[in-house]
Amino acid sequence: VQLVQYGGGSAQAGGSLRLSCAASGYIFSHNSMNWYRQAPGRQRELVASITSGGTLSYAGSVKGRFTISRDNAKNTVYLQMNSLKPEDTAVYYCNVDAWDGNYWGQGTQVTVSS
Numbered sequence: 001v002q003l004v005q006y007g008g009g010s011a012q013a014g015g016s017l018r019l020s021c022a023a024s025g026y027i028f029s030h031n032s033m034n035w036y037r038q039a040p041g042r043q044r045e046l047v048a049s050i051t052s053g054g055t056l057s058y059a060g061s062v063k064g065r066f067t068i069s070r071d072n073a074k075n076t077v078y079l080q081m082n083s084l085k086p087e088d089t090a091v092y093y094c095n096v097d098a099w100d101g102n103y104w105g106q107g108t109q110v111t112v113s114s
Contacts, residue, residue, distance in 0.1 A: 001025035001103045003094050008108035011084050015112070019079040021094030021105050028075040031098055035068060035079045037090035037110075044093070048079060062088070084112045 007019040019035070032051045038044040048068035049057045056068055067080040077094060089112050094105040 001096070001098045001100070003096065003103055003105035005092075005094055005105040005108045008092060008110045010111045010113065013085055013112055013114045015084050016080070016082045017084065017110060018081065019092055019094075019108055019110075021077045021079075023075045023077070023094075023096065026096070026098045026100075028070075029072040031096050033068075033070060033077040034095040035077075036093045036095055037088075038093070039087075039090040042090075047092070050077065081110070084110075086112050086114045088112050 002024045004022045005019060008017060011017050030052055032049055034049045035047045036044050037047050045059065047059050047062055048066055050068045050070050058066060065083045070077045081088065089110060091107045091109050093107050096103050
């Protein structure tokens, strides 16, 4: 299983960024996908999830601003981040609990300046 992340970078407060995570090595459409983030000095937290059936869930801190989606034909999950805030600054990770274990992407830095 491999998760390769793309996107991220820097944005001004109020701006937008999009993260992508390309998966391989398992049947992508069968599994829920998650996005986590970890800010300096803080624990890793779950940001958003999408089930195999398309059910979405979000952390309260990002609800209404972030959108998780998936393209099963491309084996890719996305995180669209709008109305960014400085407190969204963190390393973001995609995650899957696949058939043979729990896997993480390499992490992508997102920095939001005020």
